[in-house]
Amino acid sequence: MSLTIEVVNQASDRIKMYIIGRLDTNTASQLEATIDDALTEQVTMLTLDLAQLEYISSAGLRVLFKAAKSLKKKNGHFGLMHLQPQIQKVLDIVKALPAVPIFKNEQEMDEYLDAMQQQVVDGED
Amino acid sequence: MKMSLTIRMVLWVTLSVIAIFSAINIYDYSLTRTLLDQQLRQRTELEVNASEAQLSDILTRLQHQADLTAALIKQVSHTQDKLEAMIKTSIQQDKDAYGMVVIVEPTQPSQDEAFASYYYRSDTGLRFTDLANDSYDYHKQDWYLQALQLDRARWTEPYFDADGGEVLMTTYLVPIQNDKGLTLVTMDLAVATIQKILAEIEDSQQGMSIYAITPDRHIISGHDEDLMLLQLNEVKQGTNNVPAWYHQLLNEIKQRQSGSFSEYCPRIKQDCWISYTPLGNTEWTLLVSYSQASLTNQLIAYGQNKLLLILLGAALLAMVISAITRRQIMPLRELDNATQAFSQGKLDYRLPTPPYKDEIGSLTQRFGQMQVNLKEHIDQLKHETQQRERLNTELKTARQIQQSLLPVDSTISNNEIGFELSAYLEPARAVGGDLYYYTIQGNHLLRFVIGDVSDKGVAAAIFMARVVTAIRAIAEQTIDPAQILSNLNHQLVEDNEACMFVTLLSGALNLKTGHLQLASAGHPMPLLIDAYQNLSQIEQLNGPAIGLYKYEYELVNTDLEPSTYLFAYTDGLDEAANGDTELYGELRVTQTLSNAPLSSTTELINYVVNDVNQFVGDAEAADDLTLLAVHWSGNRVSQVNNMIDITSSPEELEKINAHLGKYISLHDLPEHLLLTSQLVAEELIANTIDYGYDGKTGMPITLHLSHDLTQITLLFVDQAKAFNPLDLGTARLGLPKEDEPVGGLGVHLVKEMSDNCKYEYISGENHFSLSLLFEPSEPHNK
Structure with a gap:
């Protein structure tokens, strides 16, 4: 079982990736490379849809952590969507959940992003 | 053919x-014969x-006449x-006298003239003859010569008097010799006269013969010419017997x-009776013989007649008995006909009315009573039979x-999975x-x-139905x-008014691993x-x-x-009893099972059933007898290896993943174990690859898998330097800082x-083992 990644540019600053398959030692580098390519200067929002992610190991977690960190560095946002129970369990164990917003659906994500933008606007005010 | 009573009686x-x-x-x-x-x-x-009286009378009279004449x-x-x-x-006066002679011969011829006069009977009356004539010359006759010798009177033997009397005769001679000379008086008696008298007395039909015996013992017979004038002595000489x-x-x-x-x-x-007696004072003897044969013949004839009469009487008696018996047993015959009709099932056949209140009457009456009772009994029996048939039909349906509550097939098998199951259930009664x-x-x-x-029978069957339905x-x-047992018990304890109970053995056999759970x-x-x-x-x-009561059952x-x-098996096997109430x-x-052929579960069951049937006889x-046999071949176990060898390369993880998938699937372990493992x-x-082998590829790593009901155990063995992953320390959780190494996350x-x-370093090998727990129930029950 390999890994398939579908990258959707939702806007100039927003990217959504569908992660399909297994994210393990052998496939983590594939996702890492894809994210590196996708995260250009203007991208401030990366959302990973894990609805079809079957498996994740520590190697996969590291890629997620790395992506979260690199977005945080430039005050961007990293989010996860549609976590399957087995994925949720692994994330629970490494207690990564509080730092990463998890969205159940697109609407939640939009609301979260709107709130973030409002913060930025308020901050600029 | 059997003889009828009448014929036998007769x-x-x-x-x-x-x-x-x-x-x-x-x-x-x-008796009669003696008499x-x-x-x-x-x-x-x-x-x-x-x-004797008759003959001696004649003889004596004639003698007397002659003696008298001589005396005169x-x-x-x-x-x-x-x-x-x-x-x-x-x-003339004595008709029995044939003739008489007087001879006088004086010694002195001159004195008196001598003479010999003879009077005798002839057909023409009395005749006279002078015996002194030349033609006769009595001096030469026997009787004369005989008389000369006599010193007393005497009868001669019979002789034929030729030229004299001209008949066969005997003569009484009375000679008188004195000084005057010779005087001779004779009296002739014709032998025919004696014969006539004898013949008159004789009764040849009665077998009686009578004989006169002369002084010199000559026989005179009235009928037997052969014996006539035979000397008694001559008879003796003439015959040799x-x-x-x-x-x-x-x-x-x-x-x-x-x-x-x-x-x-x-x-x-x-055989004959012989009697003899002398005839008065004469020298004659009388002899009578009486044949007993005629008497016997008479007796036989009499007996024959009597026998004939007896037979005739018996025949008459037979007819009479036959008639009486027939008449007397007529009611019995009718009764016999009636019983025959009964025996052919004609129970409504009318019984005869007995004419008398005798034994037959009593028998008929009792038979009538029996007929009524029998009819009632048969009616009752019919009724009961109908009821029983209805009950049987119901039982058959039951x-x-x-049967339909039991699994459709009493035998199932699957070669691919490697098992076979056979069951046998035989209720002691219609239902069990x-x-x-x-x-x-x-x-x-x-x-x-x-x-x-x-218990057995209908009550047990109904309870059984309830149990089976609940178990399903x-x-x-x-x-x-x-x-299953606990739940079932819980259900049944609730409302078990009849206090029925059931012993149950519940089992689950994992056909892949051979793991058997029993309760x-x-x-x-x-x-x-x-x-x-x-x-x-x-x-x-x-x-x-x-x-019986609430209980939580435990697994073995x-x-x-x-x-x-x-x-x-159920106790119908070990408690099967033979005719001597000996238990199986x-x-x-165990002996039967040790000897049973182990070719298939069906064979095994058949062997046990045959053996117990032979024992019970x-x-x-x-x-009720129930047997259940399961054969587990364990074929599938060999298909699943409990260990896998890989080399130290991340690509080899694919093999590990595949193997785990296969193992979990084959042993029917919960699916969620797959991702975790x-x-x-x-x-x-x-x-191990990164730290143990320092990233070096091609090095051996072995994974051993094992599991039980609640956990799967993974043992990793490698030949890298001693390295305990647990020593990597506690990972810092949460989103790591940018410069922080992400190592330790995996171990965490x-x-x-x-x-x-658990980590051990044994003989130059790292042994790291861990277990993953799971619930021993269905995956979706998690």
Whole structure:
């Protein structure tokens, strides 16, 4: 079982990736490379849809952590969507959940992003 | 053909009568014979006496006449004329006298003229002859010469008097010799006269013969010419079969004695009575013989007549008896006809009315009573039979329904999975309380139940139906054999007014691993027969029978070796009893199983059933019999290797993942174990490659897998330098800082997701083992 990644540019600053398959030692580098390519200067929002992610190991977690960190560095946002129970369990164990917003659906994500933008606007005010 | 009563009565009575009368007749014959014999003797003697009187009368009279004449001549001198007149008168007066002679021969011829005068009878009357004439010359005659010799009067022997009397005669000679000269008086008696008298007395038809014997013992017979004038002595000489008594008889006659005796007479070839007596003062003798044959003949004739009469009487008696019997047994015949009709099922046949109140009447009456009772009884029987048939039909239907509660196939097998199951259930009656049930789940789990409801028959069958239905329902909810029992018990305890209970054995066999779970509610654990036909028992952990009180049943776990037979049974097997109430017993069960052919479960069951049937024989089955045999070949185990070797390369993880998938699937472990086990394997192997082998590829790593009901154990073995992943420390959780190494995260995951993590360095090898726990129930039940 390999890994398939579908990258959707939702806007100039927003990217959504569908992660399909297994994210393990052998496939983590594939996702890492894809994210590196996708995260250009203007991208401030990366959302990973894990609805079809079957498996994740520590190697996969590291890629997620790395992506979260690199977005945080430039005050961007990293989010996860549609976590399957087995994925949720692994994330629970490494207690990564509080730092990463998890969205159940697109609407939640939009609301979260709107709130973030409002913060930025308020901050600029 | 059987003889009718009438014929037998007639036959027996008639035969009896004939026999009795024949016996009487024979006795009577001997009596009569003795009596007649005596009479014969008396009669013979009487005849002799009578005949003697008659003959001696004649002889004496004639003698007397001659003597008288002679005396007269002697006393007085008579002239010739006077003497001739005297003898003429004498003859005329006595008709028996044939002739008379007077001879006078004086010594002195001158004195008196000599003369010889003879008067005799002829056809023409009295005739006179002068015997002194030349033609006769009496001086030369025998009788004259004889007379000269005599010194007294005497009869001559019979002779024929030629030129004289011209007949056969005997003559009485009275000679008188004195000084005057010779005077001779003779009296002739014709032998014919004697013969005539004898013939008159004789009765030849009665077998009586009478003989006169002359002084010199010549025989004069009235009828027998052969014997006529025969000397008695000559008889003796003439025949060579003279009887012994003859000589005696001669002596007696010679001595002039009388007597009588009974002897065999050769002449007439018969027994006869002989009587003899002297004839008065004459020298004659009379002899009478009486043939007994004629008497016997008469007796026989008499007996024959009597026999004829008896037979005639018997025939008449037979007819009479026949008539009486027929009349008397007529009611009996009618009764016989009636009973025959009864025996052919004509129960409404009208009984005859007996004419008398005798035994037959009583019999008929009782028979009538019996007929009524029989009809009632048959009606009752019909009614009961109908009821029983209805009940039988109901029971038959009940049996079909009960059969339908059992699994459709009593034998199932699957070569691919490697198991076979056979069951046998035979109720002691139409329906029974034994039950079994099995189901195959997901092609890898065989669940079975065998049970025995208390009691037998309909009550047990209804309870059995309830139990089976409940088990089917509960089996849908849980696969835990103990849980099935607990739940079922819970249901049945609730409202068990009848206090029925059931012993149950519940089992689940993992067809991939041979892992067997059992739970028992008062039921004996099954026996196991291994590939070498060694028997072994399973730990007897029994709870109470189901339906008694609330109870949580416990599991017994065991692992079957490949090619193992499992044999479960109800007490209908070990408690089967033969005619001597001897029990089959557990010892026989184990012996039979040790000898049974292990070619298939069907064969095994058939062998046990045959053996127990032979043991029971004709005795009635005491209890329901249920047998359940399972054979697990363990074929699939060999397909799943418990260990896998890889080399130290991340790409090799694919093999690990695939192997784990296969192992979990084949052993029917919960699916969620797959991702967890793959995760911990990946983390540990990645660590080994990165830190143990320092990223060096091609190095050996081995994963050993094992599991039990609640956990799967993974053992990782590698030959890298001693390296304990647990020493990597606790990972910092949460989103790591940018410069922070992410190492330790994997180990953290491993520690969190598994139990019993354990590291050992043994003989230059790193051994890291861990367990993943799971619930021993259905995956979706998690």
